[in-house]
Amino acid sequence: MDESQLLLRFKREFEASGGVLHVLKDRSSLNEFLIQMVKKENVKSYGISQDVPLNKEINTLFKDLGLERSKEYTGLDLGITRAHGAGASTGTLVFVFKEENDHLLTSLPRVHLAVMMMEDLKESVSHAAIPYLRAPRGPYPYISLVTGPSRTGDIELTHVTGVHGPEKLYLVVS
Amino acid sequence: MKGLLRELREYPVRWKALQEVMKNSTMRGALESAMARFAQNRDRAIQEWGDFKAWVEEWKIKKAKALVKGDQLWAGVSRCLEERGGKLFIASDARAAREYIGKVAQASGGHLVVKGKSITSEEIELNPFLNSLGLEVVETDLGERIIQLAGEKPSHLIVPAIHKTKEEVAAIFSEAWGREVPADPYLITKEVRKDLRTRFLSACTGITGINVVAADIPAFFLMTNEGNGRLCATLPSTQIILTGWEKIVETVEDAFAILDILPKNSVGLKYSSYLSVFTGLFPWKKGRSLHVVVLDNGRRSALEDPVLREALRCIRCGACMNVCPVYKTVGGHTFAHIYMGGIGAAWTAITGKLKDAREVAALCTGCGTCLEVCPMGIPIPTLVERVRELCKEGGEAERLAVELVSRRNVLGAIAGMTSMVAPREIRNLPGPAKAITQERVLEKPQRPPFHPWALSHGLEVGRGGKATLYVGCMAEFIYPDIGRDVVELFKALHIPIQIMEEECCGLPARVIGNHDNWRRLARKNLDSIPPGKPLIFLCATCLSAFQEYGKGGLALPEAYMLSQFILKRLGPNGFPGRFKGRVAYHFPCHLERHLGIKREPLDLLKKVEGVDLVEGEEAHLCCGGAGLYAFKCPPIAGEILKKKLEWLEREKVDVLVTSCPSCIMQLRGGVIKRKMSVKVMHIGTFILESLKGMEKTDLKKIKRTMG
Numbered sequence: 091m092d093e094s095q096l097l098l099r100f101k102r103e104f105e106a107s108g109g110v111l112h113v114l115k116d117r118s119s120l121n122e123f124l125i126q127m128v129k130k131e132n133v134k135s136y137g138i139s140q141d142v143p144l145n146k147e148i149n150t151l152f153k154d155l156g157l158e159r160s161k162e163y164t165g166l167d168l169g170i171t172r173a174h175g176a177g178a179s180t181g182t183l184v185f186v187f188k189e190e191n192d193h194l195l196t197s198l199p200r201v202h203l204a205v206m207m208m209e210d211l212k213e214s215v216s217h218a219a220i221p222y223l224r225a226p227r228g229p230y231p232y233i234s235l236v237t238g239p240s241r242t243g244d245i246e247l248t249h250v251t252g253v254h255g256p257e258k259l260y261l262v263v264s
Numbered sequence: 265m266k267g268l269l270r271e272l273r274e275y276p277v278r279w280k281a282l283q284e285v286m287k288n289s290t291m292r293g294a295l296e297s298a299m300a301r302f303a304q305n306r307d308r309a310i311q312e313w314g315d316f317k318a319w320v321e322e323w324k325i326k327k328a329k330a331l332v333k334g335d336q337l338w339a340g341v342s343r344c345l346e347e348r349g350g351k352l353f354i355a356s357d358a359r360a361a362r363e364y365i366g367k368v369a370q371a372s373g374g375h376l377v378v379k380g381k382s383i384t385s386e387e388i389e390l391n392p393f394l395n396s397l398g399l400e401v402v403e404t405d406l407g408e409r410i411i412q413l414a415g416e417k418p419s420h421l422i423v424p425a426i427h428k429t430k431e432e433v434a435a436i437f438s439e440a441w442g443r444e445v446p447a448d449p450y451l452i453t454k455e456v457r458k459d460l461r462t463r464f465l466s467a468c469t470g471i472t473g474i475n476v477v478a479a480d481i482p483a484f485f486l487m488t489n490e491g492n493g494r495l496c497a498t499l500p501s502t503q504i505i506l507t508g509w510e511k512i513v514e515t516v517e518d519a520f521a522i523l524d525i526l527p528k529n530s531v532g533l534k535y536s537s538y539l540s541v542f543t544g545l546f547p548w549k550k551g552r553s554l555h556v557v558v559l560d561n562g563r564r565s566a567l568e569d570p571v572l573r574e575a576l577r578c579i580r581c582g583a584c585m586n587v588c589p590v591y592k593t594v595g596g597h598t599f600a601h602i603y604m605g606g607i608g609a610a611w612t613a614i615t616g617k618l619k620d621a622r623e624v625a626a627l628c629t630g631c632g633t634c635l636e637v638c639p640m641g642i643p644i645p646t647l648v649e650r651v652r653e654l655c656k657e658g659g660e661a662e663r664l665a666v667e668l669v670s671r672r673n674v675l676g677a678i679a680g681m682t683s684m685v686a687p688r689e690i691r692n693l694p695g696p697a698k699a700i701t702q703e704r705v706l707e708k709p710q711r712p713p714f715h716p717w718a719l720s721h722g723l724e725v726g727r728g729g730k731a732t733l734y735v736g737c738m739a740e741f742i743y744p745d746i747g748r749d750v751v752e753l754f755k756a757l758h759i760p761i762q763i764m765e766e767e768c769c770g771l772p773a774r775v776i777g778n779h780d781n782w783r784r785l786a787r788k789n790l791d792s793i794p795p796g797k798p799l800i801f802l803c804a805t806c807l808s809a810f811q812e813y814g815k816g817g818l819a820l821p822e823a824y825m826l827s828q829f830i831l832k833r834l835g836p837n838g839f840p841g842r843f844k845g846r847v848a849y850h851f852p853c854h855l856e857r858h859l860g861i862k863r864e865p866l867d868l869l870k871k872v873e874g875v876d877l878v879e880g881e882e883a884h885l886c887c888g889g890a891g892l893y894a895f896k897c898p899p900i901a902g903e904i905l906k907k908k909l910e911w912l913e914r915e916k917v918d919v920l921v922t923s924c925p926s927c928i929m930q931l932r933g934g935v936i937k938r939k940m941s942v943k944v945m946h947i948g949t950f951i952l953e954s955l956k957g958m959e960k961t962d963l964k965k966i967k968r969t970m971g
Contacts, residue, residue, distance in 0.1 A: 103534065164465065180524075180535040197494060215535070216520035223481050223516050223541065231545035232498070237535040240491040244407035244423055246430050247298055248449035253406055253457060254464075255491025255538065 091213060096178050097263070100211055103181025107238030108251060109259040120144065120262065121151055127260055128155060128168075131201045135160050136168035139192045142205050143172060143264050161191075169195035173206035173261065174222065177215030182237040183261065184210075184218045186230040196234060202256035204236075206263050268660040275661070276696035282899040283699070285598050291427040295419070295595050298426050302586040305532020306637065313528055316639070323521075324641040327577040330479075330513050331567060337479040337512050338558060344482050350544035350554035354509075357561050358388035358615075365390060365471065365504055366397050368555050372502035374468030378460075380486070380493040381405040382473030383421065383580065384508050384559055386602050387615055390471075402463050404492035406456055413440050419596035421582035421604060422530055427595060460492070470496035474507040475526065475579070478519040483543050484556070485519050487526065487536040494540040505542070505556045509563040510576040522579055529639045530581040566614040571650040575610035577640035584634035584644060589886045590627050593903045599627050606634060610647035613654060622655040626662075627900065629893050630775055631886035632857035645858075653777025665892055666776050669737065670768040670785060679709035679741035689936060700895055703902030704933030707742070714740045714747035718763050723751065726794035729762025731829070734810075736803040737768055738925030743946075746802060746925055750826065750948040756955055759833065761800075765792040769809035772891055786813045790820075798822040800829050802948060804855035804924045805891070811859065825855065825923055827865045827947050839871035841954030845918035848878040849947075850908070850931060852924035853886050865923060865947060872954045882911035889930025905934045912942050919943045921950045 091099070097113065104111050112123040127133070135158040138145065148170065152159065160166055171192050175184035183204055187193040196202055212218040215235060223229045240255030251257045286292060310316050330337065342352040355361035369377055377399050379385065391401045391412075403412040407424035411417065413436050418424030425433065434447040437455065445452060472493050476485045484505055486493045497503050513519050527533040546552050566572045585591045585605040596604045601620040603611035606628045612621035630645040638644065652659065668674050690706040692698065700706070714735050719725075726732070731754075735747045754761040770785035790813060793799060799821055801807040807825055814820040824832070849869060855861050869875055888894060888904030908931065912920060920935075920942055922928060932944035945953070 107534070107537075164461070182535055182539075193498060197491060197498075214524075215539075216517065216524075219541070220516055220520070223478075223483055223543070229481050229483065229543045229545070231543055233541040234494060235535075235539035235541070237537050237539075239537065240489070241537055242406050242453060242490050244405070244410065244425055245428075245433050245449035245452060246294065247301065247423070247426075248430070250450050250453040253453055253490035253492070254404065254460065254495055 093208070096211055096213065097208070100176060100178035100181060103178065104261065105181070107181045108241070109181065109238050109261055111261050111263065113263045117147065120147060123262065124148065124151055125155070127201075127203070128152075128157070131167065131258055133167040133201060134158060135166050136170060137161065137163055137166050137195050137199065138170040139172060139189075139195055141172050141192075142170055143207060144205055144262070163191070163194045163198045166199040168201045168203060169199035169256070170203045170205065171195045173204040173210065175210045175212060175218030176206055177212055177218045179214045180237055182215040182218070182235050184215065184222070185234045185236065186222045187232050187234070188230075193232060193234060196236065197255055199256060200252065201258045201260065202236075203260040203262070206261060208263055211263070267658070268664060271658070271661040276699075279699045279897070279899045282594060282598065282897065285594050286899060286903060291595060292593070294426055294429070296592050298420075298423065299586045299592050302531045306529055306583060306586065307532075309528040309532040309534060313525070319525065320639060320641040323639065324577070326518065327513070327640060330518070331510060331573070331576050333514070334509060334512055334564070334567070337514065338509070341477065341479055341482040341512070345544045345554070345556060348544040350556060352556045352558060354558045354560060358559075361388045361506065361557050361559050361561070362390055362393045364555075364557055365506065366394060366399075368502060368504055369394060369399055369469040370397060372468035372500070374466070375399050376463060376467040377401045377469045377471060378404050378464055378467040378496045378500065379470070380472035380488065380496045381408050381424070382471070382506055383603065384473050384506050385471065386418070387561065388559065390506075402460070402467070404460050404464070404496055405488070406453065406490060409456065409460070410436055413437070417597060417602075421580060421585065421596075427597070464495045464499045467500045469502045469504060470498075470500040471504045471506060472496050474505050474511055476519045476522050477507060477512045478514075478516040479512055480515045481543060483516060483519070483541050485523055486540045486542070487523060487538065489537045491538050494538055497540060497542060501552050503552070503554045505554070507556065507558055509558050509560050510578075525639050526579055526581050529583045529637065562614045562616045569650070571647060572610055572614055574642050575607060575614060575647055577642055578607055578611070579640060581639060583637040583639070587633045587637055589631060589633065589888070589904045590629060590900055593900050594627070600624060606644040606648050607642065609651045610644070613651045618651070618655045619657055621651045622658055625651040626659065627897060629853070629886055629888065629890035629901075629904075631853040631890065633853075633886065635857050649775050649777055651777075652775070653779060659776065662776055662892065662896060663778065665895070666772045666778060667781070669892070670770065670773050670781055672737070672740075672767060675737055675741055675768075676713060679713070680711075683709040683711050691937070699898035699902070701937070702898060703905050703937060704894075704930060705936045706933060707929065707936075709742045710744050712744065714744040715763065715766070717744060717748060718751065721751070723761065723763050725763055725765055727762055729760045729797060731759060732762050732764050732794050732797045732799050734764060734766060734799055734801050734806060736766070736801070736806040736925065738929065739802050740766070742929065743925050746946045746948060749946070749952045750802060753948055753952040753955070756952065757830070757833070762794065762797070764794055767792070769806040771805055771809040774809070774812070775891075786816070786818070789813070790818055793821060795821070798824060798829065801825055802923070802925065802946065804852040804859060804861075805926060808854040808858040825859070825861060825864070827868045827923060828861065830951065831864050831868050834871065839868075839954075841872040841951060842874050843872050843950075843954040844874040846876045846878050846916060847919045847921060847950075848912065848915065848917045849883055850887060850920055850922040850927060851884045852922055852927045853890070855923055856884060865921070868947070868951070869921065872951070878915045878917055880911065880915070882908060887927050887930045889926050891926055894930055901930070905930060909934050909938060909940065913940065917942050919945055919950065921945050921947050923947050
């Protein structure tokens, strides 16, 4: 599968699982996507991890929009972290954590925005995740694979998102 | 004897209790539609995914290999984990596991424990024990939280509170929180999120189960959709993973392979929302501890059992329950002892509760529908038989009944007497036996039995035929007309036929675990088979029993179901028969799922000119008869039967054809009880009738002949 096919497959599965995807074209397209997200999800506060690609651009925009950047993660509207990989066949994102904050940012806020580099997209989740478990210097301590938002069907099989994790999942592919 | 009397006394009490369960129509409606949805989604997801059968064959071997190496793999995991600062404890039994977890939780410095969904924790009855230590345990999976507050047990492996309506759920939370909660799944979920979030953040101990453990990294894999698992595992400073000893695989690739199929096969979900992979390394949090409790509790000794060991491959996807006719009828509170369904019977036995296991096993019809969806190729009906074999307690009435029906002379005498005193159809049995005739009538045995008739009509034992007929007990004593029709059919087809001295095929003895009797009957039948001629069966159950003899290393001649044999004889040629009407075929469980014959009966029916064949998934449902099952668990058998009959009504079927006299007894009994016009026929009878149709094709004639 070449890159565009791979991305197409990934897009289909990612969106089927309930995620919202934006493939970056230029700076203005990023801003447009983020502004829409902020409006739609009514984001007032956010937290962002250090290793997020486009870190600067996002912070600048959010500052202009008047969002509050916080280091207190409970009750946060939006968490932004880097996805270190993705598996196209299931639309799954791979997160590896070196710092505790990063994993709190993926799991506690109401909305989760992930940013991923195109070259980290792999055919399947095992292709994307196994290298982090077989890393030459030993496995990463904790890996979280995310497919769509948090969801349940426990009450009469009614589909509800945002049980204990984010109710919305956004992704920017750079 | 005392036990037998007690059982007979308890019999009506038992079915009354079952009827009560089934009366709860909300539960049943919810359960059935949920199961149907899961099964449908599952089929679609698996079809899209790839070659299921090849996967099963590969994994049967792979997982078995990992289990044999289990102790060695765990030792490696333990060493590695300790280097990383974690601790691994192998708990020999439930008590050891409980006590270890209790000690760790007590030492965590707080009294609040948050917990992810774990059936293994139910197995060791963890929550009440932790409560007795003064710890507060909060289930964090929404469904588990609902039933925890309701003080109940899960009714389904994946959706534990499927038996609750949203109104009931709202009432449960209203009471727990002391304020009105609206009956809206969305709003309830958001409230639960808030309520549990504070608990996640304040708990000192988090306990979760685990889906699979990869020995090579080593790494622990936990899947959830709600995201509660990862919060339980990462927020509190003390993390406890409780895992069954059997959850281990050799490599991380193996782990991903299992996790790939698990959500698809379970509910048709491509992937669960969250898969957390723990390695025991948490460098950022000082004072953090990880304890892995590996529960043996009978698993390692089950590995020594040639049959029960197969259950250890279970990945708890629950697919077997979603298709189980009994589970769909009575739900996971009745058909369970912690572990649910047929596989649950095996697991209850493995974990040391043989008597409870037998109770669960008693409800299984042995239909084998589960065989088609198990990703690990676990022969669940065989495990159920093994449970019945291992437990010597209870089931005395059943043992006696089987003892009687497996003896031809006794069965002949009973049939003879019954046919003398009984009316043509027994419509309502009195007293405690009432439930048996709730949904069906019992037809009286016809006279004379098949063999005396055959001998007086020129057929010989082991001589003069090109093929040998084995009719089986049902066509011998209850429905000898089937045997006569088949003899006539062979005459019409110009194939000379012979008979053999028959004993019961032994299947009733085997399914209740009476292996002495089973082997005795097998040997007798094998000794009587005339050499060099193909054997032809009228009953799928009998043929599947004979094939089992073969698996025991005994030589069998070629053996066919009647439809297979005729089809083979016809080759590509057409069939001269003609029949006008809507015809459906009922696939007997033993034919389709135990023998794997899925095509031939339909192919044969299609060759008959004018047949309007009605197909549908209902054709493959168990009829609920299952030999003695309809007498043992009549309310369940009756409910299962209803679904089949409703299908026939809906589809306006004229004739229902099948290949098992025992199914005919159940199906025709139901048809007569409901006063339906559909005719239930053995495929031999139907083919014979279609030949008669050569002269004059109309249903009236068929009705007259059958009446």
